[in-house]
Amino acid sequence: MPRWARELLGVATALAISVAVVAATASSPRSELLFRDGDSLVTSLVIHSLAVAQPQDWAMSSVLFLPEIAVLWALSLFGLGTDGTLTLAGVVNLVALYGALRVAAGASAIARAPIAGALVGLGVFGAVAATEWSPSRDALELASLTTTTTYYSATVVGAVLAVGLVRRGIDRVRSRAGGSDAGSRSAVPWGAVAGVGAVAAASVLSNPLFAAWATVPLALVLAIVGLSERAAWWLAGGLVAGSILGFVGRMPLAHLIANTGAGYADPTQWAASLDYYGALLAERWSAPWGAASVIVIALLWGWCVSACVLLVRRRDVGAAVVAACGWVVPLVVVVGAIALGTHAARYLQPVVFAPLLGLVVLPELLPRALPAARRGTVVGATAVALTAAVALGIPRIAATAPDADLACVVDWVGKSGRTGAGQFWTVRLPKTHLADPRALVQVDHELRGYAWLVNRDDFGVGEVSFLVIDAQTPAFALPGERTMTDAALVPCGRYTIADFGDEALPLGPQRS
Template identity: 70%
Template structure:
């Protein structure tokens, strides 16, 4: 089979794996994060705001979600609807991970069975994602976060891609002895680092520090590697500086999430999450698999280093160095968020991409008929099981949500609600400005939303549910003054002609 045919076959199988993985997540309670979570909807709200021509004045977290927004905007042009677009974005994210793993697996001219290695890594991801079924965003279920558009999917892909670019540069230097530095790959690595830090400074902790550390160790024996380490650091610095003109969009720099004095509380927090994961269905199996991948990464690193396959050894080393440094760093800095530990899951997958390098030279890794047969089976499984499951999850009726959306649009007025309550109905409105995000004291809550929403100055009804605390209304106003409309899990308190002023903004 020609090389392009093998690559096409690899992408075909990867697409089938991606569809199957997202279908499993969408059919589980984890679909809450995919379709309905307040954080997960920020990219959809941005795309929706752009589509209606609203002035853009966003209050974002330290993460700007620039690649995720761009991809979601392009997918939204297909006109599939909100949930279907989010499901498709999940499939695209998994395919992007395959692309990054394919880069890390090496060139077909210089690596053994790189397509098989990349598919092996993607299969490992799919198995881990299939074991995760909690609706909680704080659960230690990290693989399935890649299927969302807001839990750092672009940063995950960029971190894997960065490792792959470093490996490709070293492999090229090994065979191009007249060219001591692969400048094109060095510049590309710098650009990836700059763009990644621009959109999410967490890339520096996930990739710049651990990959840089591995490159520095190798650089003591290979001078050309210093260029890659320098490109990684320089690109990260440029990306951080590029954030300065966008400071008005960043409502929280992330500095408040760091408190080294809380390291013991952080250790206890992650320990509880680990115990919960161990006791969850399939949780112990996933942790054992991750542990085996960590241990395997160390063993594979030693084997590849002994065989002087430097590029592949760097990939395998990142499989255990990244998780080690990120986990220790998260505890030392006193953080309390499971999503910060995602390298513990995706980094060991890198080792699977280089496993074929340890196979005997005379072993025939790929034959045409088995490869085509595998692709056919995968496509049939995806089409027969994954796609219908995805469609069912994306089109599942939500009468309560429909009730709020219909009532709001029929009223022709502007209402308000708290973060976890109002974001889902707001996302599904034809004009998201029909619902404004408030806190319990009716102050404008400028967090992951467009500040232009608050230009209306007042609201005439409130949307409530059990996820948010009771409102503290102005003096002389009570809920008894409102006409209540029940919409299942939501309740609409309509004050009619009486309006409630929006208080000062906070984030």
């Protein structure tokens, strides 16, 4: 079968897996994180703000979501609506992860069955994601976070891609040298050096967490490989230089960063951090299928250690680097997260995606006598997988019940022609679904502009005339002598609109 046909079949199979995984996530309680979580909607809010030609003055976290926003904007051109676009983005994220795994699996001319290895990795990742059903962003359910646009999906893909580019560079040098250690010491894989530098620069520019997930652990691995492979030093140099360039590139964007993230680290809290992550692990272990997923990840981590040893003995340096990253990256990230006293499950995503690297090198270690798959069998299996995913997955996604309460708020606000406000966890979902997101302003309980993951241009309106509240809204302390009893209450299911009519409520100064 021609190489292009094999690659196309690999992408088609990856698409089938991705549709199935997103369908499972979208039809489970985890859909709360995909479609309705306040944090998850920031990229959609950016797209809608751009669509109405609003001046852009965002208050972001340390993560700028630049690749995610660019992809979501392109997907929004299909006109699928907010939920449809987010669903499509989840599929694209997983297909992109397959692409990164495919790069890490090596070139077809050098590696053995690289497409199969990448598909096995994505399949296991998808199986783990499909077992994650908690609606909580704080659960230790890390694989399904890649289906969202705001929990570092681009950083996940970038980290795996960086490992893959390093492997390609080392493989290319050794291939040109005929596998000779002496011949490979003087060559420099300039293309791979530039590529890994570009990935690092773009990733750090958007999310400095890339430095912890990829730059530090991969540089450690390359430093050891550099004892026998000169190319490793060049690749490590490209990785570090690109990361530094990414940090420099963030300086002109400092006005967009409301929180640098420095406050999230407190090394004195390492014991509390250990207890926190331990409690999350215990909770995950007790969840349905949770123990199975934990065991799978643990086995993959152990396999990465074994595969690394076997590949080093075979002097397959490129594949050994990939396998080494499969166990070094999670180890460095977990130890670092605890040592810094962090308390956020999303920081530990490498625990799930990095061990997949052990699967992409699995074909290299299988017996050479295995029979080759026939073309008809491969094409048929791919067609069946894609058809099943589309036939079963899309109806499950489309069957999501409409949110009548949300529609009530959106319709009322749209017809009012006025501007209202609400607190972070309450207002962001209705705000995202409005034709013009400026009609709802994000405030705190004292009606001060809450400048967090929102366009600060919203606060220029100066005053509002109604409030959107729900069960999780803390009680408002309104300015002057106004109280909530002065408002006419409009019920919208789980929401209530407190309408003050012609009486304007002035917005207080911004806070973050």
